[in-house]
Amino acid sequence: MLNNGGVTLGVGDDAALFGETLVAKDIMVEGVHFTKGAPFLHIMRKIVTANVSDIAAMGGTAEYGLLGIAIPEGYDVNAEDIVKPFEMYGVKLIGGDTTSSQDSLFVSVTIIGRKNQHVLQRSGANAGDVIYLSRPVGRVRELLEQELAGGDTYNHYLIKAETELGDLLGRTGLATSCIDVSDGVGRDASHIADKSGVCMVIEESRFPVEHLHVKGDAVMFALGSGEEFALLFTVAEKDISELEMLAPSAVRVGYVETGSGVYLEREQGRVDISEKGYEHTY
Amino acid sequence: MLNNGGVTLGVGDDAALFGETLVAKDIMVEGVHFTKGAPFLHIMRKIVTANVSDIAAMGGTAEYGLLGIAIPEGYDVNAEDIVKPFEMYGVKLIGGDTTSSQDSLFVSVTIIGRKNQHVLQRSGANAGDVIYLSRPVGRVRELLEQELAGGDTYNHYLIKAETELGDLLGRTGLATSCIDVSDGVGRDASHIADKSGVCMVIEESRFPVEHLHVKGDAVMFALGSGEEFALLFTVAEKDISELEMLAPSAVRVGYVETGSGVYLEREQGRVDISEKGYEHTY
Incomplete structure (x- = not known):
């Protein structure tokens, strides 16, 4: 359209x-x-x-x-x-x-x-860009699973949108592409990959999971956590020092390269995570 | 607000x-x-x-x-x-x-x-203004009652909004106040009466009901027909000839005077119709 x-x-x-x-x-x-x-x-x-x-x-x-x-x-x-x-x-x-x-x-x-001076779209990522998450993800899924198991913790409803960061990125134009994490990092990253015609690589070594209490594969668990409302965005290499000064809590989680799809880069090789998302339906 | x-x-x-x-x-x-x-x-x-x-x-x-x-x-x-x-x-x-x-x-x-050059509000009617309906009302209620009686006539859903007339009134500023008939003429007129601090008088002798097939008090029936999406509006005396040239299908149905409330002027006297409306719930 x-x-x-x-x-x-x-x-x-x-x-x-x-x-x-x-x-x-x-x-x-x-x-x-x-x-x-x-x-x-x-x-x-x-x-x-x-x-x-x-x-x-x-x-x-x-x-x-x-x-x-x-x-x-x-x-x-x-x-x-x-x-x-x-x-x-x-x-x-x-x-x-x-x-x-x-x-x-x-x-x-x-x-x-x-809108601000710059409109962030899903289509602007370029090979060589760095991928950031505005904050760690996974806690929403943890809380949701507690609720579904019968705990009456509704705290995951209270997660806040990244309004200040969105405003900053829109004023400065520091992000080449952006999406909010609503379906899970894997699936949301694949929207950027598809629209931008690039491959998104998430590096396991950088992906923050220390805040989670899950047993098993915490990274995969976090990648499948939806309705996090963190921002997932890409930044050109030349702009990353400025981005990290202005948005110090943003976490570098990967990089963009030519190709297509979304992969998690683990020690043992790459895993396709483009479908690693979360169903909105209970 | x-x-x-x-x-x-x-x-x-x-x-x-x-x-x-x-x-x-x-x-x-x-x-x-x-x-x-x-x-x-x-x-x-x-x-x-x-x-x-x-x-x-x-x-x-x-x-x-x-x-x-x-x-x-x-x-x-x-x-x-x-x-x-x-x-x-x-x-x-x-x-x-x-x-x-x-x-x-x-x-x-x-x-x-x-918006157009003029924004039509509920608060602009003045004593001496003339009240118009963009088209006769009552047919929606007739069709709805047929549907509720088990007829599968859903035609009342297909009534059209008065987009051309709204645009015309917004460009010319010929209406001093305006509302669409969603709750019934009586109740909708009372929104104008309240916001404008005036009394709205509907003249039975002018109120069109020839198109209806109801038995009994057709005027009261029509006044209580909601979701008609006709426009109910007021026009200053000096502008009515221009209005009637530009919007020839609009029907003059009453006048505005000082005071408050909404009345139907019948041969035998005035009847309060400010609550004469339609409940949106079946």
């Missing part, structure tokens, strides 16, 4: 761009994206985060929000729980629609933002 | 305005806004129409659409049925989110438009 009557980027990137405006829209459904017992504030936090993250992944700044919500009878919705997650990101809630629902809770959020 | 950090109109008008941009968002849920058997194309037509109508009611032009849809297993969704209703209004579908649902079909649409 390139340059289609003013819409410069459409379906396929994280958000849609027209003129100076970026728009992202997500829906979340009870029993599909969250369990029945999940606290409403947590659900709202996660859906607002997912949308704000889509804007951040394009280097933009989230500004306005619209909420659509269908509420089953007897479900307790607190107005403050609706407003807080938007406020947390400095997003003004400007409208929406509330209705009843027969069965499940449905939540739909639209976030409207403004 | 007037002039709140760049957002000049927020929740409470038909659409939200920021800068040159208008945004409307609606959701529709199976069993609440449509019956289980309703054809998918009809559902899509109605939700797109409802949103486009919100933009038209502010005198704007709809440009871009985003769709969120949660689809229960086994439900047949045709991609063409998704695209057609947007195309019908010249709206480009630029993004969205599709997911599964455990129980009900859930559809959410966001429409983004651009």
Whole structure:
């Protein structure tokens, strides 16, 4: 949908761009994206985060929000729980629609933002670039598995989008490509690889897993953790010292080369991880 | 939410305005806004129409659409049925989110438009203005009642938004206030009365009901017909001849005076119709 009557980027990137405006829209459904017992504030936090993250992944700044919500009878919705997650990101809630629902809770959020000087796309990575993660991943999967095993830890809903970093990358143009980790690093990296026509190599020796408590292959576990909302981005070799000064918590995890696909470089050789992702469905 | 950090109109008008941009968002849920058997194309037509109508009611032009849809297993969704209703209004579908649902079909649409020279609000009506309906109303309720009585007529979903007229009023500024008929003429007129601080008087002698086949009080029936998406608007006395030249199918139905509330002026006296509306729930 390139340059289609003013819409410069459409379906396929994280958000849609027209003129100076970026728009992202997500829906979340009870029993599909969250369990029945999940606290409403947590659900709202996660859906607002997912949308704000889509804007951040394009280097933009989230500004306005619209909420659509269908509420089953007897479900307790607190107005403050609706407003807080938007406020947390400095997003003004400007409208929406509330209705009843027969069965499940449905939540739909639209976030409207403004682009910065540079629009980060999935298509800009070049051979020789370095791959960064804005922060270590894997903790969301750990917490989700605890919840599914019967623990009532809903903390993984509270993960924050990388709004400051998205804004920084959009202002400086330091990233050649960017995506937010929603399907898992392997699968999200393959979107960059496909759109940019390059091969993405993740180096196991650099991949941070010290923060995880999983038994077994912690790197593979972390690569398959979705809805992390970390940013995965590429930087030209000449810009990495500046990037590391401006974004000191970003972690260098690999490099881009000619070719295609996504691989994990282990001591014993390369493993295809392009399908190493996470299913959004429980 | 007037002039709140760049957002000049927020929740409470038909659409939200920021800068040159208008945004409307609606959701529709199976069993609440449509019956289980309703054809998918009809559902899509109605939700797109409802949103486009919100933009038209502010005198704007709809440009871009985003769709969120949660689809229960086994439900047949045709991609063409998704695209057609947007195309019908010249709206480009630029993004969205599709997911599964455990129980009900859930559809959410966001429409983004651009304002014209004049933004039509609910607050601009003045005593002495004339009240117009863009077209007769009541047919939607007639068809809905046929459907609920077991007839499989889903034609009321296919009613069209008044996009050309909204655009005309937004370019010329001929309307002092405007709203689309979504809750029924009585209730929608009371939004204008409240926001403008005036009394709205509907004249029974002028109110068109010849197109209806209902038994009994056809005027009261028509006043309680919702989701008509006709425009209800007010025009200054000095502008009515120009309005009637430019919008010849608009029907003059009443006048604005000082005071408050909404009344139907009948031969035997005035009747309060401010609560004469339609419940969105079956």
